[in-house]
Amino acid sequence: MARATNFGDPSYEPTDEELAELMHEAFAEVPARNAAGLAQIRREIAELRKLALARLEQRLSSLK
Numbered sequence: 001m002a003r004a005t006n007f008g009d010p011s012y013e014p015t016d017e018e019l020a021e022l023m024h025e026a027f028a029e030v031p032a033r034n035a036a037g038l039a040q041i042r043r044e045i046a047e048l049r050k051l052a053l054a055r056l057e058q059r060l061s062s063l064k
Contacts, residue, residue: 006012014022 005014005018
């Protein structure tokens with residue numbers, strides 16, 4: 001925000017524009033963090049899937 005705001009002042013009431021700007025600043029990183037978290041989960045799932053398939057293949061070959 002361009003000006004310093006005293007949020008500790010109980011008589012302060014932000015304008016709609018100030019609230020919109022505060023929300024924009026507060027949540028600006030959410031989409032990127034969400035995407036990064038999902039990408040990490042997908043990588044972990046892919047690795048675990050490979051390990052599970054390898055174990056299954058090993059068990060199936062030992063049954064022959």
